Amino acid sequence: MGSCRQIAAQMVAPGKGVLAADESIGTMSSRLEKAGVEATTEHRRRYRELLAATPGLADGASGIIFCDETLGQTFADGTPFARAVLALGILPGIKVDTGAKPCPGLPGETVTDGLDGLTGRLAHYAEIGAAFAKWRAVYVITDELPSPGALRSNGNALARYAAACQAAGIAPIVEPEVLMDGAHSIERCAEVTAAVHAAVREELALLGVDLAGIVLKPNMVIEGKGNPEQSSPERVAEATVEVLRAWPDELAGVTFLSGGQSPECATANLEAMQHHRTPWPLTFSFGRALVDPALAAWHGDPALVEAGQAALAERVAANSAAVRRRAQLQPA
Numbered sequence: 001m002g003s004c005r006q007i008a009a010q011m012v013a014p015g016k017g018v019l020a021a022d023e024s025i026g027t028m029s030s031r032l033e034k035a036g037v038e039a040t041t042e043h044r045r046r047y048r049e050l051l052a053a054t055p056g057l058a059d060g061a062s063g064i065i066f067c068d069e070t071l072g073q074t075f076a077d078g079t080p081f082a083r084a085v086l087a088l089g090i091l092p093g094i095k096v097d098t099g100a101k102p103c104p105g106l107p108g109e110t111v112t113d114g115l116d117g118l119t120g121r122l123a124h125y126a127e128i129g130a131a132f133a134k135w136r137a138v139y140v141i142t143d144e145l146p147s148p149g150a151l152r153s154n155g156n157a158l159a160r161y162a163a164a165c166q167a168a169g170i171a172p173i174v175e176p177e178v179l180m181d182g183a184h185s186i187e188r189c190a191e192v193t194a195a196v197h198a199a200v201r202e203e204l205a206l207l208g209v210d211l212a213g214i215v216l217k218p219n220m221v222i223e224g225k226g227n228p229e230q231s232s233p234e235r236v237a238e239a240t241v242e243v244l245r246a247w248p249d250e251l252a253g254v255t256f257l258s259g260g261q262s263p264e265c266a267t268a269n270l271e272a273m274q275h276h277r278t279p280w281p282l283t284f285s286f287g288r289a290l291v292d293p294a295l296a297a298w299h300g301d302p303a304l305v306e307a308g309q310a311a312l313a314e315r316v317a318a319n320s321a322a323v324r325r326r327a328q329l330q331p332a
Contacts, residue, residue: 003169004165004170004172005213007132008214008252008253010063011063011171011173012255017284017316017319018063018173019064019286021287022094036300037299045073049075049076051294052081054316055313057088057090057316058090061316063092064085065134065173066094068094080129086129086131094130096125096133097114098112098114099112106147106150106153109146112137112158115157115160115164118164119164119168122164125168126169132173133170134217135161135174137155137158139179139196140179141224155176155196155200158203159209161174162209163208173255175218178219180219180225180260182227194246198246201246201247211252214252217257219257233271237276240273245278249280253280254280254281255283256284257286258286261289262289263286266284274325282323282326284323290319
């Protein structure tokens, strides 16, 4: 499959992003039910195949992140998911964390589980074709939080995961997400995001993680959902890039999460990022901002598979066009 550096470079190739289709069984089942679809194993499989088999998806998506259930399934023709998407020109990825759990000693905060047995699981995922992995840590914002304990605990877990991935030949996506929940200002989000990133960088360095072989998947710096102010895309881009400038040049690239933003807002903010010169690509790894329109269009009807795929293709194309703007704005 190639080295972690090669894989990471493919993931942030010009004009491409990563599709996050890695919701847990519980989360995906809930979303199916809300769309009027019975939450069965087969319906989850069909939905993920609908996404992965979207015609032309490889033009704007370098990779797809799956959950464990999906990577163990097959397309309707019997081809394993990893092999099927690779044949379509898309790198298969896997979410390896087991979710954020309450952190002992830190009321109201979480630490992400999944390190137990990770080495063996990574060997299995590599064997069945996974090229990259993802681990998500989440941080809440209040006037006092996140605490130093949460910063260190989650930073260390992210670093241990990333080091294990690189040892297994799998490129890690490192995802420290500062949540949009709350009414905090964009300035407070910038302050917290900078502290989170500093803790993650410190732990990555302590474990000798090769930054050229990882992809950073951060939140955009934006006010909380409960804040009546809505910053312009230009303001979000300025604040976000300012925080990111602390990362070394050798970082492979940045793929933003959408974090609950509307599809249109996430795309507008992403496009505004392209006006800023950085040593690494700034692209997307959206989940809901890409797949929600597809689920709404399909809603379990076999006759509407093409409609669901068209909805996904439209959102991927919009974000691909946004990041392709970089080449126009910043010629080599």
